[in-house]
Amino acid sequence: NYTVSFQSLSPGSPITSVVSGLTTHKLSKGLCKEGFSGARYCILYSYTFDARGISILALEEKHEYLWQRLALWASNPYLAHMPSSAMSRPSFAEVDVLGKGKGLAALRVIFPGEIVLAERPLILIDAQLKSEYSPQDIISLRRELSASLPQESHEYFMQLSGWHEHADPVDSRFDSNSFNINLGGEDTFHGLFPAVARLNHDCRPNLEYNWSEDTATMTLHAARRIEKDEELTISYVRGDFSSHQRQSRLKSTWGFDCACSLCSLPSYLQEESDNRLVILNDSLRMLDSNRLLPADKPAIAERLVHLVEMERLYTLLPESYAYAARAYAEIEDKHTALKYTTLAIEHGLRILGAEWKSWRELVELEEKLLKPNGRT
Ligand SMILES: C[S@@+](CC[C@H](N)C(=O)[O-])C[C@H]1O[C@@H](n2cnc3c(N)ncnc32)[C@H](O)[C@@H]1O
Secondary structure, eight states, X not given: OOOOOGGGOOTTOOOEEEEETTEXXXXXXXXXXXXXXXXEEEEEEESSGGGTOEEEEEEGGGHHHHHHHHHHTTTOTTBOOOTTSOOSSOSEEEXXXXXXXXXXXXXXXXXXTOEEEEEOOSEEEETTHHHHSOHHHHHHHHHHHHHTSOHHHHHXXXXXOOOOTTSOHHHHHHHHHEEEEEOXXXXXXXXXXXXXXXXXXXXXXXXXXXEETTTTEEEEEESSOBXXXXXEEEOSSOTTSOHHHHHHHHHHHHOOOOOSTTTTSOHHHHHHHHHHHHHHHHHHHHHHHTOSOGGGHHHHHHHHHHHHHHTTOGGGHHHHHHHHHHHHHHTTOHHHHHHHXXXXXXXXXXXIOTTOTTHHHHHHHHHHHHSTTOOO
């Protein structure tokens, strides 16, 4: 139920009330600026959204769609808030971590699959912006955007880390802390999630993040059991990259030398891990290629599962089980196919949540396998 007419929101217009679900939000339109292509990008902001506000910089005609996506989930019970505001029973707290600045640590044991944190963006920027304005204009737009947040949120944003020493302070905070997300089909945005922004990197993290376009929420699940006081981490780069690729990406984009559990191993063990990653990626390529005979697929899928387990790449585990399930179903080994289907569904829902793309396909496979005399 939206009572606002988006066309009528002109820059600097008086605040307009919008009813979404049970919540009344006050929306305002800020600065608008025409890009090189003639497209008009405008700031839309609300001081009341999720109790900490939101600032969006996007094509004017996309404002209504974006707002509907965000407002629909205003009553999501899992929503996290900034550490300074009321959050019923967080399982983590902000801490100082030696050599990494601030971070988040578990206040209690967190079990595999638990939702640790789920939040919507504080700032959203259309990724097209880069091609529409000069670097100087982008800096001013980003500054204007962060200044449109409520005072407390703006201060919180400015306390986030921004490692690029010589860059603009607002710009470097965006660059160090934002995620690329899809919102509105193919449209890419840079989203800043304030609590998630405090998570440090580990090449073998204990949390997995998932962006849901449907609920406009970033959700973090525990990828394994996490002990009390353990630091919570995500991986900023793909875990199946080689150690060299991971370390150089982390240095160039986030400015640090990775000293995580994997990168601190003696070099001969890192080489072992890199070798396993090469075979792991080859196995994935082969299974995707359609060039394998059905009889050869189970062994390759088993090898994939084994390597993923050895490499502690928990997020790849559900998809690896799924490959094994499909491979065994194809050769009509129902018993083993069912074992892997169950493992895939259980791990997938636990770690990746209901947004996991293979979930429904596997449930159908399981149903077929369970039919007496049913063929796969
Ligand atoms: C998204 S922020 C994470 C939170 C940040 N530590 C803070 O104090 O707000 C990314 C920055 O944290 C630091 N960082 C993250 N992971 C790290 C790691 N594994 N080792 C050292 N520094 C790390 C780097 O300075 C990086 O640019």
